[in-house]
Amino acid sequence: MVSIQFFLALAAILFCIGLYGVLTRRHLVVVLICIELMLNAVNINLVAFSSIGPFANITGQVFTLFVITVAAAEAAVGLAILIALYRNRASIDAIKQDLLRW
Amino acid sequence: MSPQTVFFIIFSVVILVCAVLVLALNRISHRLVAMAFCFFAIAGMYFLLGAEFIGIIQIMVYVGAISILFIFGMMLTDHRAVGFGPERSQLHKVFSFLGVSTLLGMMLYGILTADLASSSEPFVGSVEAIGLELYGNYVIAFQGVAVLLLAALVGAIVIARKEAE
Numbered sequence: 001m002v003s004i005q006f007f008l009a010l011a012a013i014l015f016c017i018g019l020y021g022v023l024t025r026r027h028l029v030v031v032l033i034c035i036e037l038m039l040n041a042v043n044i045n046l047v048a049f050s051s052i053g054p055f056a057n058i059t060g061q062v063f064t065l066f067v068i069t070v071a072a073a074e075a076a077v078g079l080a081i082l083i084a085l086y087r088n089r090a091s092i093d094a095i096k097q098d099l100l101r102w
Numbered sequence: 103m104s105p106q107t108v109f110f111i112i113f114s115v116v117i118l119v120c121a122v123l124v125l126a127l128n129r130i131s132h133r134l135v136a137m138a139f140c141f142f143a144i145a146g147m148y149f150l151l152g153a154e155f156i157g158i159i160q161i162m163v164y165v166g167a168i169s170i171l172f173i174f175g176m177m178l179t180d181h182r183a184v185g186f187g188p189e190r191s192q193l194h195k196v197f198s199f200l201g202v203s204t205l206l207g208m209m210l211y212g213i214l215t216a217d218l219a220s221s222s223e224p225f226v227g228s229v230e231a232i233g234l235e236l237y238g239n240y241v242i243a244f245q246g247v248a249v250l251l252l253a254a255l256v257g258a259i260v261i262a263r264k265e266a267e
Contacts, residue, residue: 002110004220007151008213010114016206017121023198029130029176033137036168037121040144043160051151054218056225062235064156068163069247073254075168079175080262086179087264 007048015041028085028092032078039071109150116143130176138169152224155232 014037021034043064050060086092120140127133141164148157236244 001104001106001220001222001224004218005213005216006110006114007147009210010117012206012209012213014117014121016202016209017118017125019205020198020202021125023202024195025125027130029172029179030124030133032175033124033133033172036137036164037124037140040141040164043156044144044147047148047151047153047156050227051153051224052220054220056221058227058231058235061153061156061227061232062240064153065159065232065236066240066243066247068159069251072163072168073251075171076258077254077261079171080258082175083178083262092179 001052004048004052007052008045011041011044011048014038014044026094028082028094028097029079031094032075032082035078036071036075039067043067106150109146113143113146113150116140117147131173134169134172134176137172138165141165141169152226155227155229 018034018037018041021037022031025031025034046060046064046067050056050058050064053060082092085097089096091097117140120136120143123136124133124140127136141160145157145160145165148154148160
């Protein structure tokens with residue numbers, strides 16, 4: 001079996017790709033996609049520890065289920081906000097949404 | 103090489119290439135397809151780890167539901183715009199890249215030097231064990247998540263519908 005370090009390294013790289021996308025992209029749908037990528041990286045970590053970790057047990061998989069549920073709720077609310085934003089301001093460019101900026 | 107190693111390499115290459123394509127492709131629809139393939143490969147990774155139930159849930163929720171949700175979100179908003187004119191300043195990108203790669207370097211250093219004993223055989227969690235744990239130790243969290251989903255559903259409808267005149 002593959003050592004657990006490789007799974008953790010893969011998840012770290014995926015997380016950093018998502019983080020870079022969140023920081024640099026301007027299209028708000030892409031920003032939401034990158035947040036989903038980061039959540040998936042966390043899920044890989046949880047399942048890897050639950051399966052081949054030092055104390056392998058079922059808790060990691062149960063927690064992954066909770067993370068998936070919260071991610072689904074987040075995607076639904078995020079896209080609803082996006083649609084409302086597009087209707088009111090006719091743009092989903094992240095830079096132009098500066099109404100609350102001081 | 104054992105078959106697990108071969109599959110691990112295949113899935114990791116697909117995951118990382120698709121994640122980079124999400125950032126690199128031009129059209130937003132192509133990015134969504136890359137995202138769906140990335141989630142699919144992650145589901146394969148769960149199967150590799152012996153977590154079949156989580157893998158199936160990943161395919162149903164992420165590849166099935168969230169991808170479709172994103173496609174609708176894309177179609178209802180600004181999908182024709184390929185770019186938004188001038189990009190973010192180069193300085194911003196350089197600083198983001200430096201910060202993220204520093205974080206990645208520190209995490210990789212921590213992971214690769216950590217002394218983690220990994221068992222050779224994966225622990226296979228049956229659906230029965232997940233259900234017993236979910237309705238036993240975590241029943242309050244389960245109910246809380248149910249309420250959260252309901253609130254998110256109602257909230258999404260309220261936010262996305264047209265304002266009454």
